[in-house]
Amino acid sequence: MFKIVKGHERIKEFFKTAVKTNRLHTTYLFKGREGIGKRLFAKIVAAAILCENRENAPCGKCRHCTKIKNHIENPETTTHLDLIEIRNPERKNEITVEEIEEILKTTNFPPYLGRARIFIIDNCHLMNKTAANMLLKTLEEPPANTYFFLITSKPDSLLPTILSRCQQVYFSTAGLENFINLSEITKEEIKAYLNSGSGFLTGLEDVKNIKKERESAMLILESITQKTSFIEIEKKITEKLEGNTREDNSRLFFILFTMLRDILSIKSNSKIINVEFKDKLEKIEKKLSPDFIFELLEIVKKIESGLYYNLKPVQLFSLIISEGRRIKL
Ligand SMILES: [Zn+2]
Numbered sequence: 001m002f003k004i005v006k007g008h009e010r011i012k013e014f015f016k017t018a019v020k021t022n023r024l025h026t027t028y029l030f031k032g033r034e035g036i037g038k039r040l041f042a043k044i045v046a047a048a049i050l051c052e053n054r055e056n057a058p059c060g061k062c063r064h065c066t067k068i069k070n071h072i073e074n075p076e077t078t079t080h081l082d083l084i085e086i087r088n089p090e091r092k093n094e095i096t097v098e099e100i101e102e103i104l105k106t107t108n109f110p111p112y113l114g115r116a117r118i119f120i121i122d123n124c125h126l127m128n129k130t131a132a133n134m135l136l137k138t139l140e141e142p143p144a145n146t147y148f149f150l151i152t153s154k155p156d157s158l159l160p161t162i163l164s165r166c167q168q169v170y171f172s173t174a175g176l177e178n179f180i181n182l183s184e185i186t187k188e189e190i191k192a193y194l195n196s197g198s199g200f201l202t203g204l205e206d207v208k209n210i211k212k213e214r215e216s217a218m219l220i221l222e223s224i225t226q227k228t229s230f231i232e233i234e235k236k237i238t239e240k241l242e243g244n245t246r247e248d249n250s251r252l253f254f255i256l257f258t259m260l261r262d263i264l265s266i267k268s269n270s271k272i273i274n275v276e277f278k279d280k281l282e283k284i285e286k287k288l289s290p291d292f293i294f295e296l297l298e299i300v301k302k303i304e305s306g307l308y309y310n311l312k313p314v315q316l317f318s319l320i321i322s323e324g325r326r327i328k329l
Contacts, residue, residue: 001044001058001065004072005037011169019048019057025167027139027148029124031155032171039087041171042120042149043072046083049147050114064114081112087122095121097130104134107143116145124150125157132159139165209248210255216240217255218277220317224296224324225287233321238314249313253304256320260297264290292327299323 002012018024028045030038050064051057058065067080084103086095103119111117121127127135139148139162150166152158219240223233241249255274259281262272266285272278288296299320306316 001047001060001069004044004069005041008037008041008171011041011171014169015045015048016057019045019051020054024049024147026142026146027150027166029155029158029163029166029168030149030151030171031168032153034153036171038151038171039120039122040072042118042151043068043083045149046080046118046120046147049116049118050080050082067113080114082114082117083120084117085120085122087120093126095124095127095131097128097134100127100131100134104138107138107146111145116147118147118149120149120151122151123153124162125152125154129159132162136161136165209251212240213248213252213255214274214277216252216317217259218280220256220320221259221284222280223321225284227325230318230322234314234318237317241313241317244313246307249307250304252313252317253300253307256300257297260293260300263288263293295327296324299327 002016005012015024028042030042032038044058047058047060047065047068049057050068051059052062052064053059058068060066060069064080067078068083070078071080071083084106086099086103106117121135136159142148150158150162155163155168216237219233219236223237241252244252258273259277262274262277262281263285265272266282267290272281274281303316303320303323306319307313
């Protein structure tokens with residue numbers, strides 16, 4: 001099952017041995033840049049802990065492995081009852097004491113299905129002080145058969161008392177792009193996205209979603225420069241955005257920014273991020289002045305904030321197009 005995560009071979013070996021020889025620590029801190037598979041890795045270690053085949057854990061076949069595998073594929077709909085997660089608090093910017101209390105309640109009971117219970121706290125640096133102290137109490141006297149995986153891209157924001165309780169594991173991005181093989185996106189582009197520090201890549205599965213968002217972003221840019229009928233454009237955008245989550249939409253905004261920056265890069269003969277769209281971007285670049293792009297960047301920035309006020313994404317992106325069309329060429 002470790003194959004699901006690309007790269008990080010040394011960490012894989014470390015955990016395989018630790019599980020086999022029963023030498024796991026109670027608490028691990030997985031640190032490293034966003035989007036390199038830390039959370040996914042924690043889930044696979046969880047499978048290894050729960051797996052019924054100790055010699056070859058995680059076997060990928062027993063009921064625990066199967067459940068966790070299904071959960072990895074469909075995180076919204078399936079779960080393993082002994083794998084408890086706090087995830088995606090990015091938009092809230094805080095993990096509260098109530099949330100920590102809620103998950104720790106389960107430690108009053110033995111695990112439901114397996115021999116242990118595993119907690120994953122993603123973006124653990126977002127715990128406020130009370131929440132962190134509440135967790136600390138449990139980490140100081142961990143209940144039997146309980147494991148914690150704290151995950152962060154900002155270990156410096158954690159309380160030293162929490163850090164001192166954790167066995168720290170650093171996930172490096174070195175060589176990661178070599179393991180990604182998707183036809184829709186080049187390794188170079190993935191590297192550029194990772195290096196952009198946007199933090200919108202929270203797992204390798206996100207990389208696959210980029211394709212859709214890039215097409216939408218391109219459509220928006222082209223719609224500004226081509227004078228096609230607005231009704232037609234709105235229909236196309238509605239289709240593209242259908243079923244998008246808020247995360248998808250904020251990723252779309254991010255890609256829109258990278259494309260606008262790319263147009264400026266083409267003007268100054270520098271490297272661009274969205275290499276796959278080079279031809280299309282060059283076409284747009286010929287039509288637009290740098291002033292136009294700067295003005296458009298400002299507009300996109302302003303309109304993006306509407307996403308956080310729960311305005312309809314279709315309206316926001318349509319607004320970008322209509323405002324963009326009003327800028328003098
Ligand atoms: Zn198994």
